[in-house]
Amino acid sequence: MKAIVHVRLKPDVLDPQGQAITGALHALGFTEVIGARQGKIIELDLDGTDHNLAKERVETMCGQLLANTVIEQFTVTIED
């Protein structure tokens, strides 16, 4: 089983990396870019087969470690 965790900054948190990306893309001539935000994607290989259980466990992992809920939000998807 695989879990895909997306960790993104909350919308109201300033993202210096995203800003730098926007600036750099503009400098390269990609002026259609209005804004950019950078997040993380963590892919976990998991033992077991129970998707519901896995989702619950991975959400706990997010709360405990993978995301800092002061500034970040996360989504978890489980795949085979």
Place this chain on the structure above:
Amino acid sequence: MKAIVHVRLKPDVLDPQGQAITGALHALGFTEVIGARQGKIIELDLDGTDHNLAKERVETMCGQLLANTVIEQFTVTIED
């Protein structure tokens, strides 16, 4: 329009962050985790409406800036 870019390390490339995450999750008792790999997700807000064109442009951005194709691979998805 929005573009979602996933940037991942190529499969054979060492991922020290992923290894450390695996170790930390084990220490927290999540022993079902076999391995972890960390990537980036970059969300771009784009001007325009043409999905095909956007995809092509964003792939060019990846090659030029967003991904380091020596060690990383990327996927691009366009959304409304």
Place this chain on the structure above:
Amino acid sequence: MVADHGLSPAEYAKLCEQLGREPNLNELGICSVMWSEHCSYKSSRIHLSKFPTTGPRVICGPGENAGVIDIDDGDAAIFKMESHNHPSFIEPYQGAATGVGGIMRDVFTMGARPVALLNALRFGAPEHEKTRSLVSGVVAGIGGYGNCVGVPTVGGEMNFDPGYNGNILVNAMCVGIAKADQIFYSAAKGVGNSILYVGARTGRDGIHGATMASAEFSDDQEAKRPTVQVGDPFTEKRLIEACLELMATGNIIAIQDMGAAGLTSSSIEMADKGGVGIEIDLDKVPLREANMTPYEMMLSESQERMLIVLKPGTETSSRQIFTKWELDVAVIGQTTDTGRLVLSHKDEVVCDLPIAPLSDLAPQYDRPWRETEPAPVLDMSTLPLRDPIDALARLMCAPDMASKRWVWEQYDRHVMGDTLAASASGSDAAIVRIHGSNKALAMTSDCTPRYVKANPYVGGKQAVAESWRNLIASGAEPIAITNCLNFGNPERPEIMGQFVRAVEGMAEACTALDYPVVSGNVSLYNETNGAAIPPTPTVGGVGLIRDLSLPTGFGTAVEGDLLYLVGHTSGWLGSSLYAREIEGITGHEPPPVDLELEHNNGKFVQSAIGASLVRAVHDVSDGGLAAAAADMAMASGKGMALEGSDILPAHAWYFGEDQGRYLLMVSANNLTRLQDMARNDDISLSYVGEVIGDDIALGSSRMKLSELRKQWEQWLPALMEN
């Protein structure tokens, strides 16, 4: 297949003769890396033997992982420099990072705690399309690794020249400190001793590219393309701590990092030096990926790994240390009395090679070489007269001279708490105190490629002389050097000629200055599309400051102090920075290096510092006297006024690059004593100017120091952040 492995038909025939049969694929892979230029030094070895390598302070010269020198009180300094040019061009961040990681391992392998890092960097033209991303990647990689491990990056060099457009140079140097009676070597003595593998797991990183492309070898091309090595400084940090902890137990017989050619060269070198055989069970090697073949395991260049031969019975206690630091650890084999390297995998012997021939019979070439065409001598009177202050301002903002703050502010220069002078400070060499003592190591990296290109022999001498001078100027007793010899393709006689003559020049200078070579590295084939880099033999010098209460560097100045020049000025402008940057002319004979004069002037400056007769000392190099005074002004924040010459035209006097010179700052009440000393020692010491308010003045032409500083500081940020 054989050609894919880079072996010539003659080399292959020799190998078969030795074995009495054809090698299998694993054996071929192993032999080919052992006989590669990188591991066997086949083109360079006979010339490296010209270096002086011994001296009263040399504890261990070339041949081990790093050189070791005695720095009194039972302390030793261990250091080496190494190139990571090609990887840094392909992937600048990881290439530079793993270069730093690799050189640190060479140093702590021998029992030292790394205490300082330096980096000599050469990039292409600033305006070249690749330069900016290479600079930002390399600098971030160096910082990313060193900062995380927690070893200060205290110095280095950074030059730009179109000759490096397709082939940048990243030379990393590490200096460590150990107890002189606690040095660890790589000879695996004794039979039946366990071989411990520690550190990161083995993946498919950096396996020899040419081999991998071979169709017979694999139908699975894409997956098996060589993988770029990624550095893991967190693992390196734990590896340092764990190895130092193990070294304190007395469990170790021999230890060796896995550098180029990984498990292959580390196991073979250890066995060869110890005169033993080695048996490895490849099923025990910690792997990062499933289904790795013996070939891949033996040729992998995964980072952050070490091989250790243990004293019998210490396996368990040794393993515990690595387990505590959460590192992989496994006993993978043992030493034997067969003199052979025997590898087994899934109960089959997959390699059985005699060890000694692999090293002893490694090919050695005396490659044909041709002397570089003599360069014309530049006639200074053909150069136009210009306003000197204007020229100085332009010179100080030239790529090679402009402030490198943008670079070194990305490096942690102060972690470990003993950095007394690093890039920012006014000192010709970085200074790092030996923890808890009143003494320090001074270290510097030097080379002037434009001199070496014009005259390899003189340029080789000059690189060593400048290194020695920098140590003297910073108040140290120069002790020994490491080096990194970066050249093009040695199979071209003109390139081999550069190599041979540069080495001879270096060797002569090392001998004349009692400044032996204790370690080094050779990087050949630095070319792209047949265009070789400027020959760049980088010298890494280390010296000892015995008493930190004596003056060091040039960071302080007091208004009214006098500026005196040690050494003679002929106004030599050939191959000078002035000629290149202001007049756009290159390729003339570089300034001659008179080693006896160099030695005498240096000893004089050393005595003047020892007698506390000077406030500050700076060596005179790129940009001549005017640039030296400008450096002093910028470091101290005090203006400097230099007088013109009655004899020489302004450009020759202010910007000539005659060697063996120092600029001294002296307070009036020490002057007589200093002059007496100079007279006694027969040293040329002449008044050239004084410390003034806040202008920099060359004769009657002057500008605000603050304005000069602004321009000097601004060039690199403008390039990088435009």
Place this chain on the structure above:
Amino acid sequence: MRAAVIVFPGSNCDRDAASALAQVTGQAPLMVWHQSNELPAVDLVVLPGGFAYGDYLRPGAMAARSVIMREVCKHAEAGGLVAGICNGFQVLSEVGLLPGVLMRNAGLKFVCKPVALQVERIDTPFTSQYSQKSPITIPVAHHDGNFYASQDELTRLEDQGQVVFRYVDNPNGSANNIAGIVNQANNVLGMMPHPERAMGTTGDGGDGVLFFKSLLGGFR
């Protein structure tokens, strides 16, 4: 004063902090391994600078979940002093002993340089020896020192006077130029600059000495 320095794998200013403490207190602090589930009885716990767990995932994130941090939290709740320097500040905010987050520097680059700091409070156990009159100079060396907190949180921090050090010239984009804060009870401090690198022994101005002397003041 008895002090402990916590050592995480990847800490690299642990020895520097110990040297600074020894210089001022005349006594070497205890070095406590991150896996220890016991904190010796001490007055002060220092979380040193460095790259605990390589700063992987987020700086301080993995260290904050280590065994010893439970004990450090208990020590803090009982009123014991805790000082987190650089990486230690990141750990304290990750573990929730201090509000806010240290994000990537606004310039996105590692920055190592001496910076001028305004001391905003001299009535804390960490700063009692300083004067508010003129700024002090202490080096920073970090990649992630950009202090972020929600607007409400910032207002609260300011209203309650929890900002202890402020940059005169902001090197990393920190909100309100914040370089160091304390908790409401004034016994837990986090700061990005390194006072242990300004002990007057490396040609620096020695402005870090008073930080450690302040700590000593409360326990003599």
